[in-house]
Amino acid sequence: EAEVAQSPRYKITEKSQAVAFWCDPISGHATLYWYRQILGQGPELLVQFQDESVVDDSQLPKDRFSAERLKGVDSTLKIQPAELGDSAMYLCASSLAGARYEQYFGPGTRLTVT
């Protein structure tokens, strides 16, 4: 069964350090999403790609976060510098074409900033 791949699964970093997460969507899925989920809350969208183009990054803290999907397949989300408040689960999801369609999540990356 096709799955969304993410790495690493866990990451511990010190504040002010840089951290990067990687995501490989389900093959054939044009839309890729990065979400952040704080314990006890629902996922919040950080950035949405349609192929290699950004569709929505209105909630992405652009002073420290960046995301790219250069060839329209896999994607990287970077935080530099990390802050204590960035500790959360970072989830990648993909769908066939747009948010109207079913989104499938990867296993997530649990980030702890110390």
Added chain:
Amino acid sequence: QKEVEQNSGPLSVPEGAIASLNCTYSDRVSQSFFWYRQYSGKSPELIMSIYSNGDKEDGRFTAQLNKASQYVSLLIRDSQPSDSATYLCAANAGNMLTFGGGTRLMVKP
């Protein structure tokens, strides 16, 4: 602001009972609705999608959508302890999918 509201729970039901999870949404143009199950420490898993008014059944799960009342629900029949998890409701409008905060379900043996 577009919102999806869920009671955070916990909702406690005995094994074998029907669990009823509810969700309301504020954006009238929402077109697609999804229910996800999330076990503690894991990522959300899609269990149901519904696009039209009425009921949609899949095994022990039934999703119900009422667009006039802006209400979507999930029924779980013959609840099992393995159903104990947080259930997330999500609504789509345009390019955006908005999640509720989730309802924690506890099924007691």
